[in-house]
Amino acid sequence: MSDLATLPTTPARALERDFRLLWIGSGISQLCGMATVVAFPLLAARTLGATVGEVGLITAAGYLPWLVLTLPAGVYGARLRPRTLLLLADLGRAVIVTMVPVLAATGHLALWHLYLSNVLVSCATVFYEIVYLSMPPRMLPKDRLVHGNVRLQMARAVSLAFGPAVAGFTVQVLGPERAPLLNVGGFAASAACNLLMRTHIGAPGAASRATGLGAELAEAFRFVARRPVILASIAGSALGNCCFAAYEALVVLFLADDVGVAPGTLGLLIGSVGVGGLIGAFGAGRVARRLGTARAVWIPAAVFAPAGLLLPLTRPGSGLFLFLCGALLFHAGYAVFTVGQATLVQLLTPSELLQRTVACVRFVSRGMLFVGGLVGGALGSLFGPRLGLAVVMLLWIGAPLVTASSRLRFWRDIPPAE
Numbered sequence: 001m002s003d004l005a006t007l008p009t010t011p012a013r014a015l016e017r018d019f020r021l022l023w024i025g026s027g028i029s030q031l032c033g034m035a036t037v038v039a040f041p042l043l044a045a046r047t048l049g050a051t052v053g054e055v056g057l058i059t060a061a062g063y064l065p066w067l068v069l070t071l072p073a074g075v076y077g078a079r080l081r082p083r084t085l086l087l088l089a090d091l092g093r094a095v096i097v098t099m100v101p102v103l104a105a106t107g108h109l110a111l112w113h114l115y116l117s118n119v120l121v122s123c124a125t126v127f128y129e130i131v132y133l134s135m136p137p138r139m140l141p142k143d144r145l146v147h148g149n150v151r152l153q154m155a156r157a158v159s160l161a162f163g164p165a166v167a168g169f170t171v172q173v174l175g176p177e178r179a180p181l182l183n184v185g186g187f188a189a190s191a192a193c194n195l196l197m198r199t200h201i202g203a204p205g206a207a208s209r210a211t212g213l214g215a216e217l218a219e220a221f222r223f224v225a226r227r228p229v230i231l232a233s234i235a236g237s238a239l240g241n242c243c244f245a246a247y248e249a250l251v252v253l254f255l256a257d258d259v260g261v262a263p264g265t266l267g268l269l270i271g272s273v274g275v276g277g278l279i280g281a282f283g284a285g286r287v288a289r290r291l292g293t294a295r296a297v298w299i300p301a302a303v304f305a306p307a308g309l310l311l312p313l314t315r316p317g318s319g320l321f322l323f324l325c326g327a328l329l330f331h332a333g334y335a336v337f338t339v340g341q342a343t344l345v346q347l348l349t350p351s352e353l354l355q356r357t358v359a360c361v362r363f364v365s366r367g368m369l370f371v372g373g374l375v376g377g378a379l380g381s382l383f384g385p386r387l388g389l390a391v392v393m394l395l396w397i398g399a400p401l402v403t404a405s406s407r408l409r410f411w412r413d414i415p416p417a418e
Helices: 003-009 012-047 052-063 069-077 082-105 109-135 143-172 181-195 213-225 228-259 262-293 295-313 317-348 353-385 385-396 398-403
Strands: none
Touching: 003 353, 012 052, 012 082, 012 109, 012 143, 012 181, 012 213, 012 228, 012 262, 012 353, 052 228, 069 109, 069 213, 069 353, 082 109, 082 181, 082 385, 109 353, 143 181, 143 295, 143 317, 213 228, 213 262, 213 353, 228 262, 228 295, 228 353, 228 398, 262 295, 262 317, 295 385, 295 398, 317 353, 317 398, 353 385, 385 398
């Protein structure tokens, strides 16, 4: 029996409790996951002698599975109970990441191990995130949906705010070879939160599974293709994610080599991105009430996006404040954008199509993360990290404008699914 049939008999308080566990477990996992974001580029460049382009490939490799697995995951992932899939993903990622410190300790670590680790972890993350992002409408009433998405964005913002500082300190104390063990601990905490959940939500399409992969994906694609607002939202997310991956591929080397900051300071600076996101996440609900849920999707991001151009102007000493100010303002607006995008898809999509629609959205938007990693590495190789970062931040301004190119710009609030 599907969760659609069992949800009405499930106490709302129990579902909200389990949503909090999902949120806390994933938040801890994301916070600790920043250890590999900081450690892998430093490990590759300083221990294994990788070039800027090769470091960019580490980022790109982690996003490659989004191009390959996202669509099948949207269909086949819906045939398993969500908790089972989330638990398997957490345990699998913990085992994979553990291999990097083990190989480093035995003297057998090579650059291709970092590529492979990122690919395999990302394979599990594809299934995890598709289920994770389709859970709020199945665990919360509609009037609490924006609030739920704000919480998910807050978890992401906290990881970006404090994760790099924790990761930078961990790298400084343990070295980049052992720092990924922090990530392993995060996956274990997420798995523990999953085991503490009490409600049993079934597979979303288990009751009516009679068609194959192609037919189910075709139904979701037809649904998306007939809704220009969702298409524009996907295009805006794709551009934003491409730029985010390019930023990730460049920012560590930019701050470490061009600006010359120590790993601990580097973590604090990168963490300012998350502080801005945390500010935006805290204010997203209020912004949605004041502007309307539709206007909140794009207006705050469009207003604050130009502040990102301050990042490549960063210099040593007092010039570090340019990075702080630019990151705080830019990512505050972008956090509201992210909350709005998720709410838009959830409200415009019928529940029986939601997981497959999320897969279609993630296939395009997350697939562009792979492209962005390659673009970041190429820009860094051609122009250097500073100029490459300037190009990326300039392009990033266009993401909310692309989303607003549909009739969304005329709406005040997002209407419910037909």
